[in-house]
Amino acid sequence: xxxxxxxxxxxxxxxxxxxxxxxxxxxxxxxxxxxxxxxxxxxxxxxxxxxxxxxxxxxxxxxxxxxxxxxxxxxxxxxxxxxxxxxxxxxxxxxxxxxxxxxxxxxxxxxxxxxxxxxxxxxxxxxxxxxxxxxxxxxxxxxxxxxxxxxxxxxxxxxxxxxxxxxxxxxxxxxxxxxxxxxxxxxxxxxxxxxxxxxxxxxxxxxxxxxxxxxxxxxxxxxxxxxxxxxxxxxxxxxxxxxxxxxxxxxxxxxxxxxxxxxxx
Amino acid sequence: xxxxxxxxxxxxxxxxxxxxxxxxxxxxxxxxxxxxxxxxxxxxxxxxxxxxxxxxxxxxxxxxxxxxxxxxxxxxxxxxxxxxxxxxxxxxxxxxxxxxxxxxxxxxxxxxxxxxxxxxxxxxxxxxxxxxxxxxxxxxxxxxxxxxxxxxxxxxxxxxxxxxxxxxxxxxxxxxxxxxxxxxxxxxxxxxxxxxxxxxxxxxxxxxxxxxxxxxxxxxxxxxxxxxxxxxxxxxxxxxxxxxxxxxxxxxxxxxxxxxxxxxxxxxxxxxxxxxxxxxxxxxxxxxxxxxxxxxxxxxxxxxxx
Ligand SMILES: Cc1cc2nc3c(=O)[nH]c(=O)nc-3n(C[C@H](O)[C@H](O)[C@H](O)COP(=O)(O)OP(=O)(O)OC[C@H]3O[C@@H](n4cnc5c(N)ncnc54)[C@H](O)[C@@H]3O)c2cc1C
Ligand SMILES: Cc1cc2nc3c(=O)[nH]c(=O)nc-3n(C[C@H](O)[C@H](O)[C@H](O)COP(=O)(O)O)c2cc1C
Ligand code: FES
Numbered sequence: 001x002x003x004x005x006x007x008x009x010x011x012x013x014x015x016x017x018x019x020x021x022x023x024x025x026x027x028x029x030x031x032x033x034x035x036x037x038x039x040x041x042x043x044x045x046x047x048x049x050x051x052x053x054x055x056x057x058x059x060x061x062x063x064x065x066x067x068x069x070x071x072x073x074x075x076x077x078x079x080x081x082x083x084x085x086x087x088x089x090x091x092x093x094x095x096x097x098x099x100x101x102x103x104x105x106x107x108x109x110x111x112x113x114x115x116x117x118x119x120x121x122x123x124x125x126x127x128x129x130x131x132x133x134x135x136x137x138x139x140x141x142x143x144x145x146x147x148x149x150x151x152x153x154x155x156x157x158x159x160x161x162x163x164x165x166x167x168x169x170x171x172x173x174x175x176x177x178x179x180x181x182x183x184x185x186x187x188x189x190x191x192x193x194x195x196x197x198x199x200x201x202x203x204x205x206x207x208x209x210x211x212x213x214x215x216x217x218x219x220x221x222x223x224x225x226x227x228x229x230x231x232x233x234x235x236x237x238x239x240x241x242x243x244x245x246x247x248x249x250x251x252x253x254x255x256x257x258x259x260x261x262x263x264x265x
Numbered sequence: 266x267x268x269x270x271x272x273x274x275x276x277x278x279x280x281x282x283x284x285x286x287x288x289x290x291x292x293x294x295x296x297x298x299x300x301x302x303x304x305x306x307x308x309x310x311x312x313x314x315x316x317x318x319x320x321x322x323x324x325x326x327x328x329x330x331x332x333x334x335x336x337x338x339x340x341x342x343x344x345x346x347x348x349x350x351x352x353x354x355x356x357x358x359x360x361x362x363x364x365x366x367x368x369x370x371x372x373x374x375x376x377x378x379x380x381x382x383x384x385x386x387x388x389x390x391x392x393x394x395x396x397x398x399x400x401x402x403x404x405x406x407x408x409x410x411x412x413x414x415x416x417x418x419x420x421x422x423x424x425x426x427x428x429x430x431x432x433x434x435x436x437x438x439x440x441x442x443x444x445x446x447x448x449x450x451x452x453x454x455x456x457x458x459x460x461x462x463x464x465x466x467x468x469x470x471x472x473x474x475x476x477x478x479x480x481x482x483x484x485x486x487x488x489x490x491x492x493x494x495x496x497x498x499x500x501x502x503x504x505x506x507x508x509x510x511x512x513x514x515x516x517x518x519x520x521x522x523x524x525x526x527x528x529x530x531x532x533x534x535x536x537x538x539x540x541x542x543x544x545x546x547x548x549x550x551x552x553x554x555x556x557x558x559x560x561x562x563x564x565x566x567x568x569x570x571x
């Protein structure tokens with residue numbers, strides 16, 4: 001875990017409202033795992049006051065070494081708006097890598113990845129590690145859903161790491177199937193359940209995916225969002241309801257990636 | 266080169282190597298920050314508020330950012346005094362930094378039993394008593410807003426322990442000096458202030474409070490001027506050391522409190538914003554003393570010109 005002042009390497013518009021920001025980071029990020037996140041602060045500023053959490057979208061390699069990280073983010077409020085105005089060379093205060101990560105147990109051959117909207121952010125990093133972990137990319141699938149065409153991100157990136165089957169859905173039908181992402185997912189799972197499902201996206205989507213996983217007995221890991229102040233397990237602001245009603249789980253240290261059945265979704 | 270200035274102070278008889286402590290509930294049980302902060306450099310660590318039994322806390326959402334601050338209604342989620350002693354304290358005992366236990370209860374009896382238990386546990390430098398909790402017996406009004414109730418709590422703790430005792434005051438009162446006098450009279454060796462100011466924020470799109478508990482405690486730079494004012498008033502009213510808390514992000518913020526009459530400070534919300542804040546503040550205070558040619562921090566404490 002590192003807290004460091006880093007320089008922005010690039011910050012580019014991906015499509016309307018979505019940006020990619022590259023920044024330098026400690027070489028120790030080579031040990032960061034898919035699903036882990038960072039907390040970003042604008043140095044010395046009090047608006048916004050608190051750090052903002054973002055998943056690691058990918059590691060930036062330079063001559064084979066980890067030289068930085070890239071985040072994929074959507075502008076939704078003050079903090080992300082301000083981030084979208086950063087330029088190459090600007091300084092940011094970076095804290096990370098934080099939290100739990102997606103696990104790929106041995107003998108995992110066939111996986112389904114489900115991403116809703118900005119939920120694709122950690123999934124690209126995940127997809128880039130699958131092959132090394134022994135997963136068969138030709139048999140695996142990714143399901144990407146969004147409100148409309150502009151909310152479908154990174155399709156080509158998943159192809160570029162070797163994934164073959166990409167299912168696209170939009171709520172307005174402007175691209176792919178006009179449906180929720182869970183419809184083609186359920187069809188595919190029913191046909192033949194994968195060894196594992198990984199999901200990240202809005203809570204209603206996570207709920208629906210977890211339900212499908214349970215019905216077809218497929219192990220499922222989900223990444224969830226919560227408001228966070230510290231990211232370190234200190235403020236207890238990020239409480240989420242777990243299967244044990246006696247105590248809350250904390251998204252920043254027990255998560256953000258959970259086995260779906262540990263959560264009370 | 267001149268000698269390095271002396272930053273040490275004494276709070277309730279406990280010697281601190283510098284005046285910078287962590288505020289309860291913002292630094293976990295210390296270890297959460299151990300990869301980022303050399304905990305041995307801190308003046309003191311105050312742990313998350315502890316109750317007799319483990320407590321689940323409030324439902325989410327528990328936090329919301331507000332202009333230059335944040336609201337929280339964590340609901341005092343904690344592992345309970347026994348799990349603290351068994352699982353958290355052993356690590357803290359490996360440090361050279363004094364550890365203060367922060368306690369709360371919903372009745373005078375609960376505070377008394379906590380004090381009794383803490384008296385038996387080794388390795389605790391002092392007790393900070395959070396009196397901002399609702400008093401179940403008097404219909405949920407906080408102990409800390411009623412001078413008699415505050416007196417009763419501190420007296421009960423005083424009778425059960427001879428550990429250094431710091432009373433943590435609530436700012437949600439009309440006259441802070443009345444409460445400050447009352448806890449000192451009951452036997453507090455020091456007072457710390459302020460706890461959070463009760464606040465509320467509404468999401469106008471869905472017309473719901475942004476916090477599930479509806480109201481929460483406001484902290485961060487937004488409350489600093491109120492906190493400095495209350496420290497100044499308390500310093501005029503009582504003779505025990507005062508620990509200033511509220512919106513401290515930088516050394517200059519901390520110095521405001523020290524100049525207004527605090528002998529030490531606690532850093533809270535800043536730990537979330539900048540986990541290294543405490544260390545930056547210690548270095549900054551030292552640099553200030555050098556720049557102003559003070560040989561000791563005691564030259565600055567209560568040095569407000571007026
Ligand atoms: C572990 C984790 C990983 C995340 N990864 C990404 C990512 O890779 N890319 C990305 O674009 N976003 C990600 N988010 C969400 C991102 O943190 C929020 O969008 C951001 O904090 C909003 O800040 P803001 O100041 O722009 O919005 P604000 O002005 O603070 O709020 C605007 C809206 O966003 C909501 N919001 C604020 N903070 C959060 C939050 N922490 N989580 C969910 N909703 C929030 C508010 O309720 C409000 O409706 C992640 C969140 C978590 C917890
Ligand atoms: C998330 C959070 C949790 C807190 N928990 C406690 C607590 O358990 N006991 C307590 O006495 N004060 C608690 N406080 C109050 C702080 O210790 C401090 O008095 C207050 O936040 C003002 O200081 P600040 O502006 O530097 O944060 C908490 C504050 C925050 C923000
Ligand atoms: S964000 Fe502070 S405990 Fe999780």
